Amino acid sequence: MAEAAAARLPTACYHCGEAIPPGVSLVVDIAGVAQPMCCPGCQAVAAMITGSGLQDFYRSRSAYSERPDAATGEIADEFTIYDDPQLAASFCRQLEDGSSEAHLLLGGITCAACTWLIEHALLQLPGVQLAEVNLQQGRLDLRFDSTAIRLSELFSRLQALGYQPQPWQDSARRQLRQREYRADLRRLGVAGFGMMQVGMFAIALHAGALQGIETGYQGLLRWVSLLVASFVVYYAGGIFFRSAWRHLRAGALVMDLPVALAIGLAWLASAWATLSGGGEVYFDSIVMFTFFLLLGRFAEARLRQRHSPDWAEAEACLPSAVSVLREGEWQSIGRLRLQPGDRLRVKAGQVVAADARVLQGHSAVREESINGEYLPRPVGPGDEVFAGSINVEGVIEIEVLATGADSRLAALRRTTTGAVASKPRLAKLADRIAGGFVAAILLLTSATALYWWQVEPGRALWVSLSVLVIACPCALALATPAALAAAVGGLRRRGILVCGEQAIETLPRCSHLLFDKTGTLTEGRLSIARIQVIGDGNENDILELATALQQWSNHPIAEAFAGRSPEGRNCEWAKQVVGAGMQGSIGGASYRMGSEAFCREWCQQLPPPPGEALYWIALCSRERALGWIGLRDSLRAEAAEVIAAARASGLQLALLTGDSSPAAAELAGRLGIEVAGCGVSAADKLQVVQRIQALGGVVAMVGDGLNDAPVLAAADVSFAVAGAADYTRAQADIVLAARLDGLADCWRSARRCRNIIRQNLLWALGYNLLAIPLAAAGLVPPWAAALGMSASSLLVVMNSLRLYRPGKAS
Amino acid sequence: MDSLYLLIPVALVIVALAIRLLLWAIDNGQYDDLDKEAWRILQQDRQDNPDDGEDRAP
Numbered sequence: 126m127a128e129a130a131a132a133r134l135p136t137a138c139y140h141c142g143e144a145i146p147p148g149v150s151l152v153v154d155i156a157g158v159a160q161p162m163c164c165p166g167c168q169a170v171a172a173m174i175t176g177s178g179l180q181d182f183y184r185s186r187s188a189y190s191e192r193p194d195a196a197t198g199e200i201a202d203e204f205t206i207y208d209d210p211q212l213a214a215s216f217c218r219q220l221e222d223g224s225s226e227a228h229l230l231l232g233g234i235t236c237a238a239c240t241w242l243i244e245h246a247l248l249q250l251p252g253v254q255l256a257e258v259n260l261q262q263g264r265l266d267l268r269f270d271s272t273a274i275r276l277s278e279l280f281s282r283l284q285a286l287g288y289q290p291q292p293w294q295d296s297a298r299r300q301l302r303q304r305e306y307r308a309d310l311r312r313l314g315v316a317g318f319g320m321m322q323v324g325m326f327a328i329a330l331h332a333g334a335l336q337g338i339e340t341g342y343q344g345l346l347r348w349v350s351l352l353v354a355s356f357v358v359y360y361a362g363g364i365f366f367r368s369a370w371r372h373l374r375a376g377a378l379v380m381d382l383p384v385a386l387a388i389g390l391a392w393l394a395s396a397w398a399t400l401s402g403g404g405e406v407y408f409d410s411i412v413m414f415t416f417f418l419l420l421g422r423f424a425e426a427r428l429r430q431r432h433s434p435d436w437a438e439a440e441a442c443l444p445s446a447v448s449v450l451r452e453g454e455w456q457s458i459g460r461l462r463l464q465p466g467d468r469l470r471v472k473a474g475q476v477v478a479a480d481a482r483v484l485q486g487h488s489a490v491r492e493e494s495i496n497g498e499y500l501p502r503p504v505g506p507g508d509e510v511f512a513g514s515i516n517v518e519g520v521i522e523i524e525v526l527a528t529g530a531d532s533r534l535a536a537l538r539r540t541t542t543g544a545v546a547s548k549p550r551l552a553k554l555a556d557r558i559a560g561g562f563v564a565a566i567l568l569l570t571s572a573t574a575l576y577w578w579q580v581e582p583g584r585a586l587w588v589s590l591s592v593l594v595i596a597c598p599c600a601l602a603l604a605t606p607a608a609l610a611a612a613v614g615g616l617r618r619r620g621i622l623v624c625g626e627q628a629i630e631t632l633p634r635c636s637h638l639l640f641d642k643t644g645t646l647t648e649g650r651l652s653i654a655r656i657q658v659i660g661d662g663n664e665n666d667i668l669e670l671a672t673a674l675q676q677w678s679n680h681p682i683a684e685a686f687a688g689r690s691p692e693g694r695n696c697e698w699a700k701q702v703v704g705a706g707m708q709g710s711i712g713g714a715s716y717r718m719g720s721e722a723f724c725r726e727w728c729q730q731l732p733p734p735p736g737e738a739l740y741w742i743a744l745c746s747r748e749r750a751l752g753w754i755g756l757r758d759s760l761r762a763e764a765a766e767v768i769a770a771a772r773a774s775g776l777q778l779a780l781l782t783g784d785s786s787p788a789a790a791e792l793a794g795r796l797g798i799e800v801a802g803c804g805v806s807a808a809d810k811l812q813v814v815q816r817i818q819a820l821g822g823v824v825a826m827v828g829d830g831l832n833d834a835p836v837l838a839a840a841d842v843s844f845a846v847a848g849a850a851d852y853t854r855a856q857a858d859i860v861l862a863a864r865l866d867g868l869a870d871c872w873r874s875a876r877r878c879r880n881i882i883r884q885n886l887l888w889a890l891g892y893n894l895l896a897i898p899l900a901a902a903g904l905v906p907p908w909a910a911a912l913g914m915s916a917s918s919l920l921v922v923m924n925s926l927r928l929y930r931p932g933k934a935s
Numbered sequence: 936m937d938s939l940y941l942l943i944p945v946a947l948v949i950v951a952l953a954i955r956l957l958l959w960a961i962d963n964g965q966y967d968d969l970d971k972e973a974w975r976i977l978q979q980d981r982q983d984n985p986d987d988g989e990d991r992a993p
Contacts, residue, residue, distance in 0.1 A: 237974035260971040307961050314957045322950050342939065349943055353950070427969075 138163030140171045140287075142189030143864065144762060156180050167192060170287035177246050186238035188619075190287055204280035207292075209446065209457050213276055216292035220268070224254060227276065229265040231258070232289035239288070246286055250274055262303075264293055309423050312361040316416040319357035320409075326350045327409035340402075347399040347406050354392065354408040362388050362415045378563040380597070383570075387593040388415060391907065394586050405587070410908040414594060417915030421603060424922050447478045460528075467525045471516045479512050480532045481523035487703040488519040491681070501680065503703055517680065518703050566596040573901045587907055591900040594910040596893060600917040604885030605630075607925035612878040615929045621859060621867045628842045628858035630882075632875035634823045638776045641810065641828035641836060645846045645865075646780075646792060647758040651685040654757035657735050659750045667752045669694045671744055674707045674718050682742065685756050706742065716751075718744045738791055760795065767865045768796050774872065776825075781810050810836045827868070828857065844868065878928055885921045892917050 136145045139153070139160035151162040153171040162168040170190070174182055207213055217227040234240070240258035243265065247256035252273025257266045267279065283290040326346045333343055362385075369385040372378070391411050398404035446457050450468040460478045463469075468484065471477055477490065489501035492514040501517045504510055510523060512532040527533075573592045577585035609630065613623040623629065640646055656664045673691035675683040677699035699709025706719010717724050724743040725731050731750040734741035739755030771778060778798040782789045782805070793800045802813055814836065817824050826840035837843035837857050845857035846865060861867035896913060899905050905913070960966065 237971055240971050241975070258971070259968045261968045303967070306967075310961050310966055311958055314961065315954055318950055318954050318957070322946070342936070345939065345943065349947060352947070 136161070138167050138192075139183070140167040140190055141192035143192055146762075155183055164192070166287075170285065173285045174242065174246075177249060179242055179245055182238050182242040185241070186236050188236040190239070191233040204277040204284075207276040207280055207446075215459060215461075217276070223270070223272075224268055225271045227267045227269070227279075228293035229267065229280075229283070229290045230293045231263050231265050231283065232291075233287060234258070234260065234263050242286065243283070243288065247279065247282065250278070250282060253279070265290070306426075309419070309426060312364065313416070313419045313423050316357055316361035316412060316419050319353050319361070320412045320416045322353045323350050323357075323408050323412045326353075330406070344399075344402065347408075350406060350408040351396055351399045354395070354411050357412045357415055358388060358392050361419060362411075365415075365418075378560040378567075380563060382563055383566050383593050383597050384414075384418060386567075387590060387597065390586070390593075391590050394590075407587075407590075407907045410594075410911040413908070414911040414915065417911070417918065421915070421918040421922055424607075448472075463525055463528045465525050465527060469523050469525060470520060471523060472520050473516055473518055475516055477510050477512055477514050477516060477523070478528075479525045480527040481510055481525045483508050483510060484522045484524050486519055486521035488521045489517045489680075489703060490514040491517055505703075518701055562601070566593065569596060569897065569901070576901075577903070584903060588901070588903045590907050591903075591905045591910040592897060594907060594914050595896045595900040595905060597914055600889035600892065600914075600921045601886065603918055603921050604889050604925075605882050607922050608878050608881045608885060608928060611881075611925040611928035612874050616859075616867075616871065616874055619867070619870055621861055621870060623859050629871075629875045629878050631823065631842050632825065632872060633879045635825040635842060636777060636822045637817055637824045638771050638778050639814070639824060639826045639840070640778075640780045640798075641782070641826055644758070644829055645827045646764050646796065647760055650759065651682060651740065651756040652759045653685050653754060654739050655735075655737065655755040657753040657755065659732060659752050662751050664752075665692075667744055667754065670711060670716060670751070671718055671754060673711050674699055674709050674716060677701070677709060678707050680707075682756065715747050716744065717746075718742060724750065760792065761865055763864060763866050765796060767868050768798060770869050771872075777822075781805065781813055807836060811839050814839045827865075844871070874928070881925055881928055885924055888924075889917065889921060 137143065138145055139155065140162060143163050145161055145163045149163060151165065151168045152159040153162055153168055153175060154160075155171065155175050160171070162171060174180060213227075216229070217225050220226055231243070234243075237260055240260050243258050244256045247253050247267070252270040253267065254270065255266070255268035258264070259266070265283075269279065280290050326349060330338075330343065330346050330350075332338075333346075365381045365385040365388060369379065369381040373382065388411055391407050394404070395406040395408055395411070398406050447460050447463060448455050448470045449458050449463065450456075450470070451458070455470060463479055469478065469481065473488070483504050483506050485506060487503070487505045489503045490510050491501045492511065504521070509526070510516075510521075512528075570589050570593045574585050574589040577588050609627075612629050616623055653668075656667055658664060658667060668689065669692045672686045672689045673694045673696040675686040676691065677696060678701055680701065694711050697710045697713075699707055702708055702719065702723065705723035706717060708715070708717050710716070717727055719742060721731065721734065721741075721743055724745045727747055728745050728750050731743060731745060734743070734753050735755070737755060739757050741753050741755050743753055744751045768778060780789065780793045780798055780800050781802045782800075790800055802809060805813070814824050814826065818841070823842075824840045825842040825844065826837055827844040827846060828837045829845055837845070843857040843859070845860045859867075859871055861871075892913075896905065896910075900910060
């Protein structure tokens with residue numbers, strides 16, 4: 126499938142399937158063919174895979190791999206913290222024979238072929254005895270000889286293959302899910318075996334009814350059927366009784382009630398017939414009904430579980446170990462053991478592990494995960510830094526103020542989940558409707574029973590049981606959730622994470638599409654837009670000097686110069702001046718590059734930056750100003766196409782941004798969309814959204830999902846466009862992995878889903894309406910009712926599964 | 936036909952054993968990952984015949 130997609134898009138990266146940016150010509154030789162790559166990260170991973178002789182992976186995978194971070198491929202020394210025995214003890218276990226056992230959680234597993242790749246790549250390493258990936262949970266179980274290989278090497282290897290490893294934390298939720306899954310499977314298995322046994326006896330009984338059977342044998346067969354069916358009803362069917370009773374006590378009528386009634390009554394009557402030796406037994410119908418009901422539910426639950434973003438926990442982005450001052454020494458300890466008052470050291474490039482105050486050192490922190498700002502904020506002693514921000518420039522020592530659940534990151538996450546959960550959910554409406562439906566079924570059944578009691582008391586029980594089973598709205602209840610779950614699963618395979626399922630239902634009704642910030646339409650990466658030469662220099666000189674200087678920098682500005690060559694100009698030394706810019710020496714002369722104030726220290730005659738709406742940085746030597754370089758956040762390559770498609774499908778588009786610079790208006794103008802608000806506060810944005818909703822509009826909103834969550838939560842459907850690092854942290858109904866094209870995919874999938882839901886509902890309702898009168902007339906025996914009901918549910922689930930396959934591009 | 940009085944209880948015992956075995960396998964984690972096992976059997980085959988894996992009829 127991946128190969129077919131690649132054939133359609135000759136410019137797609139062979140590894141991750143993303144479009145190859147212009148000017149990039151990276152290739153990796155895979156099975157004798159030079160395959161294009163989009164970035165050095167993908168190239169390194171692909172080379173690693175083929176280098177290990179595992180190129181078979183590409184042949185058998187069914188989905189593209191995730192695009193690795195740029196740093197992948199180098200041995201990351203951050204993993205050496207896992208060699209610390211104390212930290213390792215939290216997820217490793219020493220076995221009796223001296224080997225160690227470890228459980229890791231892997232990010233980036235996209236298909237079954239990944240498990241093969243991971244297992245084989247790890248088993249090639251000396252000392253690894255066992256490597257087994259659980260695809261359903263994204264978990265890797267390892268057994269290795271800790272004297273032959275270190276944990277950090279295993280982590281590095283996994284990262285080199287393009288996966289993100291982290292220690293497996295056995296959370297309560299995960300354990301609960303595991304227990305539920307196994308319990309479901311146990312019930313299903315017992316019901317299945319029971320059905321086969323009772324079915325076998327039932328054939329004998331039915332044959333006996335036709336040909337004549339001795340009472341002794343009939344009694345025996347009935348007694349063993351009773352035995353097996355009782356066990357099945359108790360063990361596998363118990364869940365229906367418990368659920369019905371629990372809801373009944375809370376005053377709710379749920380679908381489990383008619384199910385429990387049907388099973389319970391049929392069992393009672395059959396048991397009575399067996400004991401008294403008269404009447405008919407329907408043990409086969411009882412177990413069959415139980416089995417197929419459980420099967421339908423199991424299939425739906427599995428579909429739902431398979432793609433839930435399990436590891437999307439806010440703290441997953443924080444480092445597992447930190448360097449802390451204890452008893453006068455710097456020690457590496459687990460983050461979970463941090464306490465307020467601890468003194469931490471954070472090196473450049475590391476993530477701040479807790480909310481803290483800077484004690485010593487100057488640096489700048491990127492706070493994308495807190496406020497979405499991708500340019501770093503300079504910090505010095507006394508300033509506060511927050512958990513989840515990245516230290517960009519120098520080493521700082523900080524004093525912990527709040528950790529874990531008290532941190533601002535956790536609070537942000539709580540408010541957003543609260544906002545999302547408080548949305549009026551269609552599910553609640555569905556529950557109320559189901560309640561009415563169940564009440565109607567019970568009334569109908571009672572009426573049928575009453576009628577037959579008067580006409581023919583002997584058949585009253587069986588006819589009412591048939592009605593109860595036929596009318597059971599199982600297919601109706603499965604119609605919507607099964608389709609939604611399948612649509613969500615299908616989208617997940619294309620790298621789109623759906624967190625709020627209801628969004629799929631709402632999407633086709635949307636009338637407005639708002640972009641919350643310019644960042645969703647742009648790359649979030651600066652590029653050079655214009656160069657203003659001062660005096661008699663030329664543009665090339667300025668570019669070359671700037672490139673040479675920026676090669677020493679790890680500030681985001683340096684990204685604008687990445688991929689350029691300084692053409693022989695060599696920077697002998699350079700240093701980063703925190704919060705100001707770069708200073709360095711090239712060819713014996715000193716240069717400065719950075720903010721206006723920084724360069725003005727050297728040359729007062731520096732003219733102010735040109736009036737254009739760009740991000741300007743100055744370049745000067747000790748003697749004179751050389752020029753201004755204007756940087757701009759470049760537009761996403763796919764933005765124009767997505768906007769055109771959205772407009773074509775009748776959506777009203779608008780940009781709503783907190784950015785007050787003219788750049789926003791200019792951007793909107795380039796794309797031809799309306800600017801609904803410029804420089805507006807979060808509260809104003811909320812008002813705009815609510816105003817549209819008050820006029821009857823249904824609003825879909827695109828943001829980054831990190832700091833604009835309250836606005837996103839107010840919209841009817843929210844999208845977040847997030848980079849690989851923030852992918853699982855972003856809070857929105859639907860998270861798109863770094864690309865906007867997913868928007869169109871979502872809409873297409875949502876429309877198909879709506880159609881399938883309609884088909885399902887039509888079928889389920891039609892079937893119920895047709896079959897209920899037949900059953901009430903006494904024309905449907907209970908076994909046929911049970912079979913029909915189950916077949917109807919399975920049909921609905923199968924129909925929904927069609928959504929799982931990628932749709933035809935329309 | 937009297938043998939039924941013996942054979943049916945024997946069948947029940949066998950079913951009980953089979954269910955016991957299934958429950959043991961589930962609790963042992965053997966059914967925890969239904970996705971991978973279905974796929975792995977194909978992959979193993981391909982691995983043993985690296986040269987003609989792709990062209991072989993299924």
